[in-house]
């Protein structure tokens with residue numbers, strides 16, 4: 348033992364002496380060159396190669412550093428024991444409610460990709476002197492060093508880095524709160540040149556809570572899934588990676604709730620485009636260019652936002668309380684006659700389907716309306732609106748979902764007689780899910796009372812609809828009798844009319860009938 352200590356002491360003495368000699372004999376530049384030479388010699392003999400990924404490259408943040416950090420965070424959290432120590436760093440990013448793990452300073456982690464093992468080291472050194480920079484630099488220099496066997500380099504390096512980028516994007520999306528963007532500031536930009544304002548998107552609506560026909564729901568979910576997984580398909584078929592949805596139906600049937608459910612399902616951001624705030628087609632295009640991939644671009648109540656009825660007329664439209672001049676179109680092209688400084692249907696069609704619509708990818712356009720009949724067919728064609736989804740009044744299957752949402756009860760928990768009665772009246776009542784939700788929310792503390800009140804509300808509404816229909820039938824009959832009487836009183840007139848063509852009379856009768864129906868509605 349004594350001998351061992353003597354050897355260690357003499358070795359340390361030799362080390363101290365050589366260091367003093369090195370410092371005294373070699374000037375700093377020479378020392379640096381020697382170290383470099385030793386490093387090169389070591390690299391030539393070593394079977395490993397090393398890649399440094401620094402946090403800041405020049406004055407720019409190195410995106411790859413962030414990607415590696417995120418990627419390693421998933422491995423670090425799951426394999427804490429694989430690191431050389433049990434210390435991990437924890438971070439929570441801006442706009443993120445998730446905590447991410449990271450390698451602590453100067454720690455190592457082994458990763459395996461395609462059967463090849465590599466080692467990551469997180470290297471942190473103090474920044475020696477603050478060099479001149481337009482922005483303050485962190486006090487520490489941070490970077491990752493990737494070590495892999497030289498023979499594996501050509502085999503995995505490129506695909507490994509691609510994989511890391513992809514994985515990092517996935518983690519970023521999963522961790523980051525989704526955002527709801529709006530263009531409520533009109534055309535003005537913020538300090539970062541952004542036309543969109545954003546807030547965290549926290550809408551709780553999901554496909555599970557959405558009350559609609561289960562078959563239709565499953566179809567939409569599968570369509571969305573296919574879309575999100577369809578990158579290869581869209582590339583192969585030469586189509587832009589986007590999809591259009593038109594949600595239409597009466598107010599309160601869940602169109603906005605469906606958009607929130609779609610965003611939550613795909614984990615996409617939402618851009619709520621307020622068309623009445625957009626003044627020109629150019630502004631619309633700029634807004635589109637500033638949207639990100641993996642997002643849903645929404646235009647609600649499209650029929651109220653812009654005159655979309657006739658592309659071939661010059662019209663002055665009143666939109667959101669302000670007068671707007673539409674341009675003249677010939678098959679959707681803007682005439683350059685001075686009035687093209689406004690937003691037009693042509694601009695909107697280009698927005699959804701033109702070349703500019705492909706400036707990003709993986710985007711869904713959703714339009715909503717209460718009046719589908721008011722929309723120009725050009726807007727409705729496939730490619731622009733691929734899926735037309737009718738959000739209807741509450742059906743019995745939808746009602747069961749609402750009962751589960753608000754009262755927490757399944758059909759088995761409801762008395763058979765009540766359930767049967769509910770089934771009989773739901774369709775006839777034509778109540779919206781919003782109306783039914785209101786009845787259930789008010790009485791949610793007492794399930795029995797809630798069911799009673801709901802049944803009563805449905806019954807009253809169904810009765811009202813039925814008597815309305817009867818009244819309509821009686822009115823139509825009465826009118827028809829009057830017509831008949833008039834025809835008998837003046838047979839010549841009636842005969843002439845008949846000679847002119849019964850369809851005219853028939854159309855007149857139909858018009859009359861339509862007027863009565865509209866009046867009653």
Ligand SMILES: Nc1ncnc2c1ncn2[C@@H]1O[C@H](COP(=O)(O)OP(=O)(O)OP(=O)(O)O)[C@@H](O)[C@H]1O
Pocket residue numbers: 556557558559596597598599600601602603604605717738779780781782784
């Ligand atoms: N299908 C539905 N499933 C679950 N809840 C619904 C549904 N439809 C409506 N609701 C409830 O009613 C409220 C209003 O619904 P929503 O705003 O989605 O209707 P909308 O169709 O967008 O109406 P509008 O045409 O007036 O914009 C929501 O907060 C939601 O709670």
Ligand SMILES: [Mg+2]
Pocket residue numbers: 602603604647715
């Ligand atoms: Mg809505």
